[in-house]
Amino acid sequence: xxxxxxxxxxxxxxxxxxxxxxxxxxxxxxxxxxxxxxxxxxxxxxxxxxxxxxxxxxxxxxxxxxxxxxxxxxxxxxxxxxxxxxxxxxxxxxxxxxxxxxxxxxxxxxxxxxxxxxxxxxxxxxxxxxxxxxxxxxxxxxxxxxxxxxxxxxxxxxxxxxxxxxxxxxxxxxxxxxxxxxxxxxxxxxxxxxxxxxxxxxxxxxxxxxxxxxxxxxxxxxxxxxxxxxxxxxxxxxxxxxxxxxxxxxxxxxxxxxxxxxxxxxxxxxxxxxxxxxxxxxxxxxxxxxxxxxxxxxxxxxxxxxxxxxxxxxxxxxxxxxxxxxxxxxxxxxxxxxxxxxxxxxxxxxxxxxxxxxxxxxxxxxxxxxxxxxxxxxxxxxxxxxxxxxxxxxxxxxxxxxxxxxxxxxxxxxxxxxxxxxxxxxxxxxxxxxxxxxxxxxxxxxxxxxxxxxxxxxxxxx
Amino acid sequence: xxxxxxxxxxxxxxxxxxxxxxxxxxxxxxxxxxxxxxxxxxxxxxxxxxxxxxxxxxxxxxxxxxxxxxxxxxxxxxxxxxxxxxxxxxxxxxxxxxxxxxxxxxxxxxxxxxxxxxxxxxxxxxxxxxxxxxxxxxxxxxxxxxxxxxxxxxxxxxxxxxxxxxxxxxxxxxxxxxxxxxxxxxxxxxxxxxxxxxxxxxxxxxxxxxxxxxxxxxxxxxxxxxxxxxxxxxxxxxxxxxxxxxxxxxxxxxxxxxxxxxxxxxxxxxxxxxxxxxxxxxxxxxxxxxxxxxxxxxxxxxxxxxxxxxxxxxxxxxxxxxxxxxxxxxxxxxxxxxxxxxxxxxxxxxxxxxxxxxxxxxxxxxxxxxxxxxxxxxxxxxxxxxxxxxxxxxxxxxxxxxxxxxxxxxxxxxxxxxxxxxxxxxxxxxxxxxxxxxxxxxxxxxxxxxxxxxxxxxxxxxxx
Numbered sequence: 001x002x003x004x005x006x007x008x009x010x011x012x013x014x015x016x017x018x019x020x021x022x023x024x025x026x027x028x029x030x031x032x033x034x035x036x037x038x039x040x041x042x043x044x045x046x047x048x049x050x051x052x053x054x055x056x057x058x059x060x061x062x063x064x065x066x067x068x069x070x071x072x073x074x075x076x077x078x079x080x081x082x083x084x085x086x087x088x089x090x091x092x093x094x095x096x097x098x099x100x101x102x103x104x105x106x107x108x109x110x111x112x113x114x115x116x117x118x119x120x121x122x123x124x125x126x127x128x129x130x131x132x133x134x135x136x137x138x139x140x141x142x143x144x145x146x147x148x149x150x151x152x153x154x155x156x157x158x159x160x161x162x163x164x165x166x167x168x169x170x171x172x173x174x175x176x177x178x179x180x181x182x183x184x185x186x187x188x189x190x191x192x193x194x195x196x197x198x199x200x201x202x203x204x205x206x207x208x209x210x211x212x213x214x215x216x217x218x219x220x221x222x223x224x225x226x227x228x229x230x231x232x233x234x235x236x237x238x239x240x241x242x243x244x245x246x247x248x249x250x251x252x253x254x255x256x257x258x259x260x261x262x263x264x265x266x267x268x269x270x271x272x273x274x275x276x277x278x279x280x281x282x283x284x285x286x287x288x289x290x291x292x293x294x295x296x297x298x299x300x301x302x303x304x305x306x307x308x309x310x311x312x313x314x315x316x317x318x319x320x321x322x323x324x325x326x327x328x329x330x331x332x333x334x335x336x337x338x339x340x341x342x343x344x345x346x347x348x349x350x351x352x353x354x355x356x357x358x359x360x361x362x363x364x365x366x367x368x369x370x371x372x373x374x375x376x377x378x379x380x381x382x383x384x385x386x387x388x389x390x391x392x393x394x395x396x397x398x399x400x401x402x403x404x405x406x407x408x409x410x411x412x413x414x415x416x417x418x419x420x421x422x423x424x425x426x427x428x429x430x431x432x433x434x435x436x437x438x439x440x441x442x443x444x445x446x447x448x449x450x451x452x453x454x455x456x457x458x459x460x461x462x
Numbered sequence: 463x464x465x466x467x468x469x470x471x472x473x474x475x476x477x478x479x480x481x482x483x484x485x486x487x488x489x490x491x492x493x494x495x496x497x498x499x500x501x502x503x504x505x506x507x508x509x510x511x512x513x514x515x516x517x518x519x520x521x522x523x524x525x526x527x528x529x530x531x532x533x534x535x536x537x538x539x540x541x542x543x544x545x546x547x548x549x550x551x552x553x554x555x556x557x558x559x560x561x562x563x564x565x566x567x568x569x570x571x572x573x574x575x576x577x578x579x580x581x582x583x584x585x586x587x588x589x590x591x592x593x594x595x596x597x598x599x600x601x602x603x604x605x606x607x608x609x610x611x612x613x614x615x616x617x618x619x620x621x622x623x624x625x626x627x628x629x630x631x632x633x634x635x636x637x638x639x640x641x642x643x644x645x646x647x648x649x650x651x652x653x654x655x656x657x658x659x660x661x662x663x664x665x666x667x668x669x670x671x672x673x674x675x676x677x678x679x680x681x682x683x684x685x686x687x688x689x690x691x692x693x694x695x696x697x698x699x700x701x702x703x704x705x706x707x708x709x710x711x712x713x714x715x716x717x718x719x720x721x722x723x724x725x726x727x728x729x730x731x732x733x734x735x736x737x738x739x740x741x742x743x744x745x746x747x748x749x750x751x752x753x754x755x756x757x758x759x760x761x762x763x764x765x766x767x768x769x770x771x772x773x774x775x776x777x778x779x780x781x782x783x784x785x786x787x788x789x790x791x792x793x794x795x796x797x798x799x800x801x802x803x804x805x806x807x808x809x810x811x812x813x814x815x816x817x818x819x820x821x822x823x824x825x826x827x828x829x830x831x832x833x834x835x836x837x838x839x840x841x842x843x844x845x846x847x848x849x850x851x852x853x854x855x856x857x858x859x860x861x862x863x864x865x866x867x868x869x870x871x872x873x874x875x876x877x878x879x880x881x882x883x884x885x886x887x888x889x890x891x892x893x894x895x896x897x898x899x900x901x902x903x904x905x906x907x908x909x910x911x912x913x914x915x916x917x918x919x920x921x922x923x924x925x926x
Contacts, residue, residue: 020472020473026500041490046489275597314551318597404468452493
């Protein structure tokens with residue numbers, strides 16, 4: 001092969017993609033261009049050539065090889081390609097949400113040892129029906145004004161949403177009627193502990209479109225970690241609910257909170273869930289020291305990664321998706337969640353929150369995540385300063401994340417968790433987990449694509 | 463400023479790569495996904511070809527080796543990684559008594575859940591599919607060699623070994639829509655026992671008539687076995703708390719309680735598999751958290767335990783051969799023990815499994831079928847060497863890139879091998895390389911070269 005065979009363009013090649021270099025297996029370097037969705041494994045010399053390109057230095061006396069290498073980089077659109085752009089435009093203007101999350105209550109029938117909300121420890125707050133209906137009216141009006149075809153109503157905690165049963169069911173009826181009246185589709189979701197009577201489970205399965213169920217996998221461990229208010233285990237009740245969901249084909253996902261006690265059994269637990277239940281998605285989250293779990297020992301992030309990957313492979317063998325919320329390789333986004341794009345959640349007292357963990361005006365997080373409240377009549381009274389502050393939390397504006405290769409997929413991770421580590425010189429455990437899993441996902445993607453490189457340009461770029 | 467302790471992976475800020483003049487040329491490395499991690503190929507030079515894909519296709523269709531002709535060879539084990547799929551996931555394996563067939567039960571959604579393979583050729587004889595969510599599908603061979611039984615959700619099926627046809631099918635009402643499954647046949651194949659969730663049912667395999675059916679309220683059942691002498695059914699709920707029986711026995715065929723197997727030393731036992739020895743005198747249980755345990759069936763007492771030598775971990779699974787030797791996969795690889803006296807009969811230390819591992823020794827004791835993830839591998843038990851891996855194209859994951867070829871071994875049997883995309887294809891082999899899309903006849907006219915997954919193969923080609 002001669003140099004003439006290579007596709008070398010005239011003029012100096014220009015590195016146009018944002019490149020990260022990650023230590024790879026076998027002492028090699030993993031080159032990753034997240035916004036061009038490309039990666040490959042190479043030696044130090046190849047990275048050195050890339051550094052030359054980045055610094056616009058003259059190629060050294062290896063012109064043939066470098067030209068071939070540049071041709072390869074060009075085929076991946078890393079050289080002389082379109083400039084990397086921010087994944088999404090800035091969020092501007094008044095929020096016009098077509099989805100609402102209703103924090104139904106802080107009351108709960110369980111006393112989970114790690115509950116971030118310490119649900120049940122204080123007198124319960126219950127959302128009145130009028131608040132739920134005003135929130136629904138707001139998103140219906142927005143959907144009509146924007147010409148959207150769907151509205152979404154999500155029933156959430158801090159406590160157990162179904163504990164405010166009448167408001168939950170009545171507000172759903174109201175939303176369904178409004179959607180029907182205006183030709184909209186209603187999508188309704190809930191997060192539940194599923195330790196609920198069969199009649200409630202049947203209603204959820206019949207009326208809602210999906211649920212996230214907290215279940216810690218193995219019954220005996222679940223019972224230790226998620227006892228009822230009376231101290232009894234809740235697994236039997238939850239398994240009955242899941243069996244009902246499975247019988248009728250209801251779409252739900254499971255969430256496991258991984259404590260030190262559960263960690264050694266993580267893969268076993270996932271296999272148990274796959275063997276016995278039909279949830280298509282299983283979320284594994286390391287316990288976080290907040291709320292009732294403030295004094296729980298943190299889990300070793302490296303051990304979590306090892307066992308997560310084992311559990312993930314088991315789930316994959318069953319056709320299930322096992323995931324950790326911040327490891328979202330493949331996504332290219334500035335937003336971890338709705339906090340930075342006007343997520344619209346209502347507390348029982350009618351405050352507007354951007355975060356699921358800021359669920360009541362008594363929450364320590366209210367000052368960080370509340371950005372308005374329902375007005376006396378119709379609509380929402382916004383706090384523009386708070387809203388601007390939230391919108392400015394996107395990952396591209398976070399100094400800590402600038403040099404991280406995972407930033408465009410994790411998008412800075414959960415804002416509450418990130419805030420807890422601001423100013424710390426120590427690597428946040430969740431970041432360590434995210435990077436390790438994301439690195440593994442990049443390698444997997446290369447392997448799936450032939451072992452040499454991965455390149456899947458986003459549809460709009462191809 | 464990125465703040466204290468902030469991660470730094472940006473190319474432009476990695477000083478160690480700036481102004482370096484290493485002696486090497488830029489090179490890419492090929493990555494292989496292995497069961498236990500990653501391996502990286504030896505360094506190969508990179509070049510982009512003006513011919514590119516066309517050159518590769520031309521080389522393939524002409525029968526030439528499109529890869530480095532100086533490649534010293536390949537290690538088949540390296541190439542039988544998870545990407546070579548027999549199932550989306552493998553939940554069960556068993557050999558027929560005469561060793562002519564190997565059956566596998568899958569887990570994956572959309573995969574063929576039951577597969578019957580000719581042994582040793584690896585030819586897929588027949589398969590049965592269930593279109594719903596993933597389940598661990600159990601299998602059991604008729605000890606008299608007439609059929610193999612499997613349990614898809616809501617249906618028991620017997621498949622004739624003579625021609626792969628359906629012998630019998632019986633639908634049953636499932637206890638729940640997911641449910642755990644387990645299946646076993648009696649020593650003469652006349653009684654079939656199956657579990658669905660917490661319910662156990664025994665059937666007459668000649669008529670499909672129900673002999674008995676009862677609930678075991680202790681929890682989901684993931685393993686059961688019928689004693690070869692036809693007298694006992696043993697079931698193990700998954701997860702028995704301290705003080706609860708590890709195994710419960712029932713008489714056959716009426717399903718009356720016939721005692722329990724209790725272990726005072728038992729903590730929380732996650733039993734994955736229980737099996738009777740061929741003489742029905744010993745019951746073997748394996749658990750992920752406890753030593754493998756041998757029980758005297760007559761007294762229901764523990765005879766002996768074998769520890770995995772790793773605290774808190776037991777054995778992922780076990781299997782028995784016709785001689786009563788037990789094969790165990792744990793943290794130290796495959797161990798083989800004689801059941802009567804507990805002596806070690808060797809093993810394959812490097813054959814490590816995970817929690818989704820299943821094994822089956824061939825009846826002649828010469829081969830071990832090993833299922834882990836999606837790959838179904840065969841090993842020579844005398845040498846521990848990898849022999850082959852079975853392959854089913856629909857079960858191979860997206861991006862699966864491999865060649866497979868058949869050849870005739872020294873005993874005149876057709877054997878299929880699998881290779882990764884781009885591997886040298888042995889002379890005379892019938893090849894199919896699914897690296898890029900298309901199909902072309904080879905020069906000899908007897909081979910084809912269908913090629914898939916363009917994105918993985920262009921424009922980079924390896925060369926020397």
